[in-house]
Amino acid sequence: MNFIPYGRQNITEEDIDAVVNVLKSDYLTQGPKVPEFENAIKEHCNVEYALAMNSATSALHVACLALDVGKDDIVWTTPITFVASANCALYCGATVDFVDIDPKTYNLSIQALREKLQAAKIESKLPKVVIPVHLCGQSCDMEAIYELSQEYGFSIIEDASHAIGGSYQNKPIGNCQYSDITIFSFHPVKIITTAEGGVATTNSDKLAQKMDLLRSHGITRDTELMTHKPDGPWYYQQIDLGFNYRMTEMQAALGVSQIERxxxxxxxxxxxxxxxxxxxxxxxxxxxxxxxxxxxxxxxxxxxxxxxxxxxxxxxxxxxxxxxxxxxxxxxxxxxxxxxxxxxxxxxxxxxxxxxxxxxxxxxxxxxxxxxxxxxxxxxxxxxxxxxxx
Missing domain, CATH: 3.90.1150.10 (Aspartate Aminotransferase, domain 1)
Structure with missing residues (x-):
């Protein structure tokens, strides 16, 4: 028997044609395919905003920054996840702690979360953000986590890197009903792929604007965000310290083709x-x-x-x-x-x-x-x- 990997991409001729068409076009980056892919994600998830990036790790990073995670803040996640779910908070200067898993679902335990929150409140060490991870593609109990967030005042980033195509309470994962931001991954072994890539979804105008800014160097051409009237049609301003986290047209074209299946x-x-x-x-x-x-x-x-x-x-x-x-x-x-x-x-x-x-x-x-x-x-x-x- 030939080697059988634990996971691998599924690429069709239609996928290949979609990428080749981009290579023959005028745009390899910052063209029409990225917005098209984002719109496909928005439609699938029934969410207001979807922002494509070059990886889920990048999307997790800017999600934390958009929620103002910084020095002296605490972020909790699950210990059974890829390190990016925790590293994203460290990139912002925050401290990371963990919540033990449920022995049946292997997702973050609601009981353990509740008990840890009760103890943290007494010690004045409550988390600013909790990042539940939908391990293997199965959603955490997001309604219960959301109810605890209302009681204890933390924000929620769903790490749904494994979970596009899944649902919770008969609604698509990524709709952000019970979270501020949801993150998807499109690494080759994931459910659908853009080779590398990620997407952040949200229903918040403010968070979407902040993540959009941060994924592209902190630069804007929006005159409403500028400090003064533009010097000319060439003008842009860097108004924040951002990153080059943009997705390419080729990645997005592959994503558009893949999401149809x-x-x-x-x-x-x-x-x-x-x-x-x-x-x-x-x-x-x-x-x-x-x-x-x-x-x-x-x-x-x-x-x-x-x-x-x-x-x-x-x-x-x-x-x-x-x-x-x-x-x-x-x-x-x-x-x-x-x-x-x-x-x-x-x-x-x-x-x-x-x-x-x-x-x-x-x-x-x-x-x-x-x-x-x-x-x-x-x-x-x-x-x-x-x-x-x-």
Whole structure:
């Protein structure tokens, strides 16, 4: 069996043609395709604003800045995420802390959040922003998080990097009903791709204007934002310290083409996940838990090994699958256990026990639309042989 990656892009001839057409056009950057892609995201999410950027990390950074995160502020997120969900606050000079995960959904635990907020209020250390992460594509309990935000006064950035195409309470993730800003990622292994890229959605005029400014050097041509009348038609002003976080026309063209297939891509992922659920039902593993009010984008299919029921260790199972050309992965190493965070914030093993237990047991199996039944059968049969120590 040829190598099977845990995830990969799905590129069609239509996608290729869309990019080639841009290469033949007058614009490779700052042309019509970026607004077209943004409008497609707005329409899909039923949200007022969508701002495309060169990565989800960039979008998280400017989202924090738009919410005035800075020195002496505190931002909370989950330890089971990619480091960008936490790093974005550090870029702004803030302090980062974590909230342990729910043992069923692997998302941020509402009970742990509530208890941590109660303690933080007593100590006058409440967070300015909380960043819930929709791990694997399944939404966090956003209504509950929003209710706590109203009680304790924090803003919310949804890290929905895994979740485009998913929904919560029958509404598309990204509509910002229960958050200030939502962030999507379009990295090649994500549900749809722009090669690299991200988008921030919001319903706030003020936040959208601020993020738009920051993604392009802090420069504006809007005369209403300038300090004086323009010197001429060439004139622009830098009114803030921004960044070059813009998305290219080629990336946007690929995104426009890909989003047309979003529904079918998501359905394909669900079909593959359902086959996994059925095939793995009798094995000593825990399959993903789906909450009723959420429809997952299904970026990842994570199993947890029942280590007390099998002979091989977590590492042995992982290595055996890799040796069989199955490109499993582990999403994620708890961020608080990363050397940088332990050095600068004194996090210790044992600080977030649910996250650490998840890390000891989790393995991401291959999941992408082009995964064939033959490949999936091979993955399951190989896993079964390893677990049964055949």
């Amino acid at each position: 979003l529904q079918s891509i998501t359905k394909s992922r669900h079909k593959i996940a359902q086959r996994y659920n059925e095939q793995l039902a009798c094995l000593p593993v825990i399959t993903p838990f789906q909450i009723q009010e959420s429809y997952s984008g299904l970026h990842l299919y994570v199993i947890r090994l029942k280590l007390d029921e099998i002979k091989p260790t977590h590492l042995e199972v992982f290595n055996s699958l890799r040796a069989a050309n199955i490109g499993v992965n582990l999403h994620y190493i708890p961020v608080h256990l990363q050397p940088y965070y332990q050095k600068h914030f004194d996090f210790q093993t044992g600080d977030f026990p649910q996250a650490e237990q998840y890390y000891k047991e989790a393995i991401s199996l291959p999941l992408y639309p082009d995964l064939t039944k033959e490949q999936q059968n091979y993955i399951v049969a190989t896993l079964e042989g390893i677990l049964r120590n055949d």
